[in-house]
Amino acid sequence: MRTPRRPSKTSLAIIERAYRGSLEEQYGHIVWLTRIMKGMSAPTALLLKGDTLMFAKRGQLVRPLRIGDLDIDVLSNYEAGLVDVLAAQVPVYAWHADMLRLGLTQADLVDGIEPIHAAGMPALLNRYDCIWYW
16 A cells, blocks of 8 residues: 655745856756756745846847857756746746846746735745745
8 A cells, every 4th residue: 555645845946146157156057946846746936036037037148159169059048947937837926126126027027927025925935835045
């Protein structure tokens, strides 16, 4: 007889660090990780804060990089990554105060990203068992 599977704990990944130079980790892999966790039946969501909101900006250009004779054409495309996350039915939120600071409107962001205001933050945090802050 099989032991019933324990339900997975719910998780909210909050990413605030982005584009801080080549020597510091960029945390873009957390976008990928949320999709993988969803695929493993672990309920998860993503909140973009700070400059990380630029991951969600619609219409980003991804240009190849050439160094000498070496072409690097596998640079990160965070917009496409977020489209994949949303397609996997992972909720993605954008911190509204940072949208204002960066001059972004809802129309500037990938479809499906939900703005979250300060008043809604306690309710959002209470929906999840684990909060990760990157």
